[in-house]
Amino acid sequence: xxxxxxxxWSPADGFTLEPAAEIAVKAEMxxxxxxxxxxxxxxxxAQRACYLLQTNLCPSPQxxxxxSFKTDAAENLKKRVELRCGKELASRFESRTxxxxxxxxxxxxxxxxxxxxxPGKDYNIAFSQREIQDIVTxxxxxxxxxxxxxxxxxxxxxLFRRLSEDRLPVFENGEDIYSWILVRIxxxxxHGREGLSSTLTFPMISxxxxxxxxxxxxxKKALQMTYSHVFLDEFQDTTYLQYxxxxxxxxxxxxxxxxxxxxxxxxxxxxxxxxxxxxxFKCDFxxxxxxxxxxxxxxxxxxxxxxxxxxxxxxxxxxxxxxSSHSEQEGKCEVWNFQTHIDEAIFxxxxxxxxxxxxxxxxxxxxxxxxxxxxxxxxxVIEELGRQGIHARIEKEYQDLLAEECVQLxxxxxxxxxxxxxHESWLRVSELLTYVHGxxxxxxxxxxxxxxxxxxxxxxxxxxDLNELSTDLELCEQRIGEIVEGIxxxxxxxxxxxxxPKYSKGSYFNKLIKDTVKKxxxxxxxxxxxxxxxxxxxxxxxxxxxxxxxSKGLEYDTVIFLGLEDDAFWTFxxxxxxxxxxxxxxxxxxxxxxxxxxxxxxxxxxxxxIQVRTQSSVNISSLYQLLKDANVDVREITDINDI
Ligand SMILES: Nc1ncnc2c1ncn2[C@@H]1O[C@H](COP(=O)(O)OP(=O)(O)OP(=O)(O)O)[C@@H](O)[C@H]1O
Numbered sequence: 001x002x003x004x005x006x007x008x009w010s011p012a013d014g015f016t017l018e019p020a021a022e023i024a025v026k027a028e029m030x031x032x033x034x035x036x037x038x039x040x041x042x043x044x045x046a047q048r049a050c051y052l053l054q055t056n057l058c059p060s061p062q063x064x065x066x067x068s069f070k071t072d073a074a075e076n077l078k079k080r081v082e083l084r085c086g087k088e089l090a091s092r093f094e095s096r097t098x099x100x101x102x103x104x105x106x107x108x109x110x111x112x113x114x115x116x117x118x119p120g121k122d123y124n125i126a127f128s129q130r131e132i133q134d135i136v137t138x139x140x141x142x143x144x145x146x147x148x149x150x151x152x153x154x155x156x157x158x159l160f161r162r163l164s165e166d167r168l169p170v171f172e173n174g175e176d177i178y179s180w181i182l183v184r185i186x187x188x189x190x191h192g193r194e195g196l197s198s199t200l201t202f203p204m205i206s207x208x209x210x211x212x213x214x215x216x217x218x219x220k221k222a223l224q225m226t227y228s229h230v231f232l233d234e235f236q237d238t239t240y241l242q243y244x245x246x247x248x249x250x251x252x253x254x255x256x257x258x259x260x261x262x263x264x265x266x267x268x269x270x271x272x273x274x275x276x277x278x279x280x281f282k283c284d285f286x287x288x289x290x291x292x293x294x295x296x297x298x299x300x301x302x303x304x305x306x307x308x309x310x311x312x313x314x315x316x317x318x319x320x321x322x323x324s325s326h327s328e329q330e331g332k333c334e335v336w337n338f339q340t341h342i343d344e345a346i347f348x349x350x351x352x353x354x355x356x357x358x359x360x361x362x363x364x365x366x367x368x369x370x371x372x373x374x375x376x377x378x379x380x381v382i383e384e385l386g387r388q389g390i391h392a393r394i395e396k397e398y399q400d401l402l403a404e405e406c407v408q409l410x411x412x413x414x415x416x417x418x419x420x421x422x423h424e425s426w427l428r429v430s431e432l433l434t435y436v437h438g439x440x441x442x443x444x445x446x447x448x449x450x451x452x453x454x455x456x457x458x459x460x461x462x463x464x465d466l467n468e469l470s471t472d473l474e475l476c477e478q479r480i481g482e483i484v485e486g487i488x489x490x491x492x493x494x495x496x497x498x499x500x501p502k503y504s505k506g507s508y509f510n511k512l513i514k515d516t517v518k519k520x521x522x523x524x525x526x527x528x529x530x531x532x533x534x535x536x537x538x539x540x541x542x543x544x545x546x547x548x549x550x551s552k553g554l555e556y557d558t559v560i561f562l563g564l565e566d567d568a569f570w571t572f573x574x575x576x577x578x579x580x581x582x583x584x585x586x587x588x589x590x591x592x593x594x595x596x597x598x599x600x601x602x603x604x605x606x607x608x609x610i611q612v613r614t615q616s617s618v619n620i621s622s623l624y625q626l627l628k629d630a631n632v633d634v635r636e637i638t639d640i641n642d643i
Contacts, residue, residue: 001088003056011047012084018294024258025051030287032235032278033260036310036320037588038297041260042073042553045231046080048258053081053089058228066095066231067246069268072403073233073553074100087431088441094227098242099202100502102209105223107501112216113208117168119190120198124506125205129160132189132201136181139188139196150177159185164203164241168211206241213248224253234552235261237268238277247284257285264313267549267582270575295320297555299592301331305630306588312626313580332593335564335627335634341602341612345380347640348560348597352543353388355558363390365557368545369586371568376605378545378562385543391536392543396550398519402538405500406488406509407516411534413487414520417462418530430455436495458490466530477521484517548586559590562597564623565615567604572619583623596627 006026011017017025021040024033025048035041045066052058068074078095110118126132133156144150154177162178170186173179192198213220230250250257259281266273274280281287295303300322310317338344355361370377374394385392401407412425433451434441465483469476488496497504523533535541572579587594598617603610617624
């Protein structure tokens with residue numbers, strides 16, 4: 001492998017970096033990079049990874065560890081690095097979520113955890129508070145001497161929070177009933193009981209990983225020697241637990257940390273995000289601060305509005321600068337007022353359909369955002385779009401699934417078996433096979449050729465199996481399930497699990513496969529042709545619908561936000577700043593057009609029932625005021641055909 005000298009390195013793919021970004025890319029110290037939406041924070045991390053790998057400043061065999069919040073963000077970053085500097089160098093770029101980083105540590109070094117807290121090898125993962133609550137009430141048989149009815153007296157929210165936050169080891173503490181329960185529930189969850197396997201939540205896994213590193217200095221040392229550089233994406237949303245783990249793993253070591261974030265996009269406070277993560281990081285890691293001011297995403301008109309809002313959220317924020325790729329007048333933002341959500345649906349759908357028919361954009365370039373209850377807020381629009389021939393879908397069900405490697409693998413096999421121009425799928429699958437068999441690209445030509453012949457044979461088999469699918473949905477789903485099983489046997493399930501240990505625990509893998517098979521069968525029933533079915537699953541034909549929280553890190557030509565109303569922002573009075581940030585995230589996803597709707601009446605979910613309620617905007621009048629201050633037009637839509 002030949003490396004480039006740092007002086008001769010230039011950004012990949014023709015990107016030019018603003019001077020501050022170039023400093024950040026090449027820095028040799030801990031840094032906090034502060035930048036607004038569209039400043040290229042994700043791109044900067046990808047370019048920095050390329051710089052460190054291509055110059056060997058991250059010396060082989062050391063690696064870069066990048067930690068993101070969501071699976072798709074981690075996947076997106078990994079793909080960018082592969083694209084910019086090739087697969088071989090990118091194999092030393094490990095892009096993970098916080099949860100997967102902690103889980104990987106726990107799975108690899110489980111035996112290093114003291115017996116009292118060592119979970120079983122095949123522990124299950126509990127995702128909901130309800131599961132833990134059932135275990136607490138069902139398995140703690142011991143009577144508390146003074147509180148015989150504690151099950152009915154305690155607040156399970158507090159217990160759940162303390163299960164995630166109290167330091168290990170936990171001790172009973174006098175009259176504190178929660179500590180009495182915590183001692184017992186940790187024991188039950190970690191070791192399991194009759195009829196109950198070892199069961200952990202992700203915050204517990206994070207705690208155990210932290211505990212492991214604190215007790216095993218050699219593991220900690222190995223970790224630091226593995227990762228010469230660590231990236232922390234979306235640092236504004238780091239929780240106390242996550243930051244503790246980062247500190248335990250890397251504080252006082254030679255690993256160089258780069259955190260990127262934007263305080264105006266801090267929208268995870270409800271999930272425990274630290275309110276002063278930037279200050280803590282700078283102080284603990286003696287980190288420098290670099291600010292980026294260019295906005296590469298949005299048109300000038302939208303940046304103007306973002307700047308007004310940014311100043312309200314943080315009066316010290318620097319105005320973002322417009323990128324030269326947009327013309328001066330470009331960008332549009334309006335508020336649309338309606339009498340009913342039905343009028344809203346017809347107008348919004350017609351607007352979208354007209355633009356798609358005009359050839360301006362594809363369904364995938366538009367995003368419909370809501371604050372909450374996407375099934376309810378977007379129901380009428382989905383129906384109306386359907387009537388006008390455009391499919392819209394709630395993205396939540398697909399986002400995480402499609403980011404999974406095993407799901408991508410199935411899709412690659414189906415593409416190879418049914419479509420033309422599948423070069424990338426071929427490369428991905430043959431590379432994976434080479435990797436899982438432990439072959440060397442340079443030395444094992446013959447063996448690799450052998451695998452490729454086998455791959456070709458298996459693809460032909462998949463092709464003929466897919467040609468004989470039944471039109472009966474149930475039979476079709478069953479057969480697709482068998483074909484998928486055949487794909488994993490061909491690869492070698494054990495080998496795959498060794499490559500992706502996350503799939504080897506509990507029922508996670510089986511659930512992913514079941515969901516994918518169901519989606520494939522449903523899509524095939526609709527199109528009876530695989531090219532369209534796969535495009536449909538990938539969402540290429542659909543207008544995506546999601547909550548603002550799910551839209552973090554994404555961008556679309558046009559954003560339509562449904563329901564700028566008090567009901568949607570019901571927390572505005574109590575958490576004004578967080579809601580302002582949420583609004584800011586919505587506004588800043590758009591590249592050229594952004595619309596907000598208000599409807600005098602709307603369907604919402606109240607106490608489990610769908611009710612049509614009169615809407616107001618009194619509580620969020622300051623949001624309307626800021627749009628007014630930024631000269632955003634408010635249109636009363638009385639004629640729904642007046643697009
Ligand atoms: N140096 C650059 N030159 C031109 N375009 C860029 C540059 N950096 C990033 N971009 C483009 O700008 C857009 C926004 O980049 P990116 O997603 O990295 O921003 P971000 O700061 O992570 O945004 P956000 O915080 O809003 O999610 C992308 O389309 C990206 O390709």
